[in-house]
Amino acid sequence: MATINVAMIGQGFMGRSHSNAWGQVVKFFTPPLKPVMHTVFGQPEENPQAFAERWGWQNASTNWEELVKSPEIGLVDVVTPNYMHAPVARAVIAAGKPVACEKPIAGTLEDARQMVEAAKAANVKTFVWFNYRRCPAVALAHQIVKAGEIGQIRHVRATYLQDWADESIPLLWRFEKKWAGSGAHGDLNAHIIDMTRFVTGSEIVEVAGAIAETFIKERTLPGQAATGGLGDAAASGGKGPVTV
Amino acid sequence: MATINVAMIGQGFMGRSHSNAWGQVVKFFTPPLKPVMHTVFGQPEENPQAFAERWGWQNASTNWEELVKSPEIGLVDVVTPNYMHAPVARAVIAAGKPVACEKPIAGTLEDARQMVEAAKAANVKTFVWFNYRRCPAVALAHQIVKAGEIGQIRHVRATYLQDWADESIPLLWRFEKKWAGSGAHGDLNAHIIDMTRFVTGSEIVEVAGAIAETFIKERTLPGQAATGGLGDAAASGGKGPVTV
Amino acid sequence: MATINVAMIGQGFMGRSHSNAWGQVVKFFTPPLKPVMHTVFGQPEENPQAFAERWGWQNASTNWEELVKSPEIGLVDVVTPNYMHAPVARAVIAAGKPVACEKPIAGTLEDARQMVEAAKAANVKTFVWFNYRRCPAVALAHQIVKAGEIGQIRHVRATYLQDWADESIPLLWRFEKKWAGSGAHGDLNAHIIDMTRFVTGSEIVEVAGAIAETFIKERTLPGQAATGGLGDAAASGGKGPVTV
Amino acid sequence: MATINVAMIGQGFMGRSHSNAWGQVVKFFTPPLKPVMHTVFGQPEENPQAFAERWGWQNASTNWEELVKSPEIGLVDVVTPNYMHAPVARAVIAAGKPVACEKPIAGTLEDARQMVEAAKAANVKTFVWFNYRRCPAVALAHQIVKAGEIGQIRHVRATYLQDWADESIPLLWRFEKKWAGSGAHGDLNAHIIDMTRFVTGSEIVEVAGAIAETFIKERTLPGQAATGGLGDAAASGGKGPVTV
Structure with missing residues (x-):
């Protein structure tokens, strides 16, 4: 091989x-x-x-x-x-x-x-x-739509829910704009946008509304291990702003 | 009594x-x-x-x-x-x-x-x-939130789904603006807006986006029985525009 | 009429x-x-x-x-x-x-x-x-089987679960053999036996095993209101044996 | 290491x-x-x-x-x-x-x-x-029961359902007593018996009933590949009795 x-x-x-x-x-x-x-x-x-x-x-x-x-x-x-x-x-x-x-x-x-x-x-x-394309259920949905079995797609409802980011979670790199670039929109919604395109075969042509709200605005500074080598270990124990 | x-x-x-x-x-x-x-x-x-x-x-x-x-x-x-x-x-x-x-x-x-x-x-x-307020699950949700048992409400996701209005359904009064006034927003979403207010105890302060699209733009004219006494029986069999 | x-x-x-x-x-x-x-x-x-x-x-x-x-x-x-x-x-x-x-x-x-x-x-x-015969899901199952849509029925799994009878419930007439005649077998399992016959169109021909165990062997004597007019109000507050 | x-x-x-x-x-x-x-x-x-x-x-x-x-x-x-x-x-x-x-x-x-x-x-x-012991849900159930969090276990309902063995499946070694020893009781029910013992911490002390019925009594003889090296390739295409 x-x-x-x-x-x-x-x-x-x-x-x-x-x-x-x-x-x-x-x-x-x-x-x-x-x-x-x-x-x-x-x-x-x-x-x-x-x-x-x-x-x-x-x-x-x-x-x-x-x-x-x-x-x-x-x-x-x-x-x-x-x-x-x-x-x-x-x-x-x-x-x-x-x-x-x-x-x-x-x-x-x-x-x-x-x-x-x-x-x-x-x-x-x-x-x-975009690994969800290979989840069996998503791959099957793609095939079903492509084969025309369910006719015209009129609505897609997609929500990516995760529940790990409560107040107990420190300021990981995902919460800082300089490391993460974006928050849940880039990290999670990227997947549902891709799945929508993949399953429907259609492109998104208009955004009719969007909200972005950071509910937990400050988090404990983590030790280095939690930051993928990015953290400032000396600062551990203090607080830092969530910027995504 | x-x-x-x-x-x-x-x-x-x-x-x-x-x-x-x-x-x-x-x-x-x-x-x-x-x-x-x-x-x-x-x-x-x-x-x-x-x-x-x-x-x-x-x-x-x-x-x-x-x-x-x-x-x-x-x-x-x-x-x-x-x-x-x-x-x-x-x-x-x-x-x-x-x-x-x-x-x-x-x-x-x-x-x-x-x-x-x-x-x-x-x-x-x-x-x-707004009868859903008395659905036991909704009433319980209201009580749980009011008692502070789940803390601050950050998100509400509400969708009112019904599936009866496919192409086989004639032009009932609900599909005509002159009789219905509004479409699903007034008829169904009114309920989820009310439930959101009832369960959270909060008011909606901003609308960030909205879409309204009528997928089935024309329907068969119904006989009078289907229109709550509003229909024009003579016209039954023809087609009419959906205006909500 | x-x-x-x-x-x-x-x-x-x-x-x-x-x-x-x-x-x-x-x-x-x-x-x-x-x-x-x-x-x-x-x-x-x-x-x-x-x-x-x-x-x-x-x-x-x-x-x-x-x-x-x-x-x-x-x-x-x-x-x-x-x-x-x-x-x-x-x-x-x-x-x-x-x-x-x-x-x-x-x-x-x-x-x-x-x-x-x-x-x-x-x-x-x-x-x-046997009112469950008119539950829409049961009636539909009956029709589906009768129409031969699912072929030969090989297994039926039926369990009637109720959870109200914990230790807090007094000695209602349902727990006394002289009033109830039988326990859950007559009261609840009668329904699933009937539904099995109704849905499958087959008769039960053999019983391969059965267990009957009363886990809560004694309950508080209720006042008269809880017994359908059968209770001995004077005895309320004492304990009595569960006999079904 | x-x-x-x-x-x-x-x-x-x-x-x-x-x-x-x-x-x-x-x-x-x-x-x-x-x-x-x-x-x-x-x-x-x-x-x-x-x-x-x-x-x-x-x-x-x-x-x-x-x-x-x-x-x-x-x-x-x-x-x-x-x-x-x-x-x-x-x-x-x-x-x-x-x-x-x-x-x-x-x-x-x-x-x-x-x-x-x-x-x-x-x-x-x-x-x-008995690999199910390490399924997270089963392991958690074991811990919950062991910690006494749900009190005395009165009932266990366990059913091992698989749906692959319809008429289209050939006479794999699992269907022959000489290779398999037993049928679903040994192959699948062994797991639920073990899980019951593992989760409850109790031993089974009595069998109150049992049924064993082979619904598909004859299957097509498979080629060798389907039998784990046990099959008689020459016979492929004929029929053989299910003996478990």
Whole structure:
């Protein structure tokens, strides 16, 4: 079976989830290329070597700029905190390699459009991790609609509910604009927008209303472990503003 | 037990539903006044006498203007098609009697405000049939919130779904602006707006977006029976535009 | 519309429920005979006159033996505590009148068989209140099976769950063998046995296992009101054994 | 991390499922010993080498008797068709090694008891794959009951429903007594019996009734692939009796 060497940039929650997927895919499916878990990148304080051993990566790196350019690497998977999605993905594109990037791919619409243009210009394959498309129920809904079995779609009601972010949760990077870029709209609603497009086969043409309200405006500063290597450990124990 | 003579204006779907309620209330509850089902009004072609016999009204009438002024009547229940809610309710208020009116009470905000002013000026009791307040689950939600058991309410998600109005349904009065005044916003969403206010104890202060789209733009003209006495029987079989 | 005068023997929970049904049936359906709520029987201490007024019976009686023989009465509805089902039903049959009897119709199989024989010999119509047959879902299941739409029925799983009988509930007549005849098997399982026969169209031919266990073996003695006129008010406050 | 070399005997549906588990356990948990996927056994016609490569076993074997005795192997996992559970498990016990065996561990109660005695005599650790104990909901139920939070358990209702075995399914080994030993009672009900014991902490002391009925008495003979290497390929296309 032909293989492709994968580098993964990032090793947080999504890093674990993607490691699992890269390791399992050839057991349950028969893809045309077998992914080889070549190298994982993490910040030195995240101990990427230990992560690599636990999750089955052959190597660990603390220098993503070099890693994405390495001739050993055939595909780069971007699973960093949001603010690094665009710079890393652009570097992969610049290296002429296919990039699979977590959503949201950028913090601004302009950045996202530039990334699309860069990928087209470089003629590299790109992929955004809208993983719900492969949930069996969603995939089936897509097929049912595509086959015309339920006629014209008139309404879609979509709500992405999560309940983990109550007052007890500290100021993770997801709550800071400089790291996350956006809040629930980019993080969660991106999925339901994509699923709507995927299931209906239609594009959204108008936004008739939107509300964004941050109910918990301040959170406890976390230790470093909770921030994907971004936090200021010294400040732990104080409070900081939620900015998304 | 002290009694009060009720007149009901209208005898369609809501007329049957209210007749049932007026007849059942003293069996399951012990209200301070026992309602007497005195007279029901219907158009002559609706045969209000037969309706009265089936549903337990002592008398039938085809003249609502006189009925609401009759000294026999202590309370008037308005269950006509929407366009008659305001004129009948205003006549009851003018007669100095309490009025219980189906929603939407009027076709325009201006009319509704005038009705409120008229009722205040005449010092008559009024009641709008937001019946979901007495659904046990809704009443319990109201109590739970009022008791502070779930803290501050941050979100309410409310959708009123009905599925009867597909292409097979003819042009009932509910689909014509001149009779209905409004469409699903007045007919169904009125309930969820009221429930939101009732359960949360809060007022809506801003509307951030709204869509209104009529998917089925034309329907078969119905016979008279389907229109609450409003239809043009001769036209049955043709097509007419949906205007709400 | 032709009418039939109904007498109802009993005025407990089922008495209220049946009163409601007798009053509502001609509003929602068009039966060949209109039932007239002629007379309700109750024990003197139950105040059947007040019950009659609340629920719409024209008369009240405290002598059921005479009532079932009265030439005024065309049909008798038996809703007493269980131990009186058989004696009252037999008296109605002896009077040559149709009888509608609550389940279980008797406390023993022998009694039940004698009742069937008596009814056949007297050529009177009988009816047992297996009301779930008219629940829309059950009626639909019956039709679906009868139409052969789901093929051969191989398994039926049926459980009748109720949760009201915890330790806080006093020794109602349902917990005493002399009044109830049987426990949950006669009271609740009778319904699921009937539904199984009704939906499948098959008879039960073998019982492969059965357990009967009374977990709460003793309950507080209730006041008279809780016992359908059967209780010994003086004893209230003590404890008594559960015997079903 | 200390390691233990695992041999797995069998490579059917459970073989794939267990391979997945052995490979994933150290990623999601931190067990005291790290299992090494040393060798998988399969019949020559099952191609255990290909299975080993796909699922991550270091070696493949077609001789289980030697494999279980190999000094390389520290633990044996038995996932064969049912009729081989007992012989393989006994051989592992005889080799003085811990054995993890799929259920049902034997086709008869006598065999099962002998296995328990043999394991005790040899002082080897044993484990039966009642995997539902680790389903989060079941584990939580166990904890809730153990903590006394819901008081005395009076009833357990347990039904194991599967719907795959309709007329279209051929005569897999699960339908033949010589390979399967028992039918749904051993295969599925074993799980609910174990869960009942696990959640309640109580033992079953009496069986009050049981039914066993084979509705589909004959099935098409399958090709070899469907039988875990047990089938008679030449006979494929004919019919055979279901014997469990």
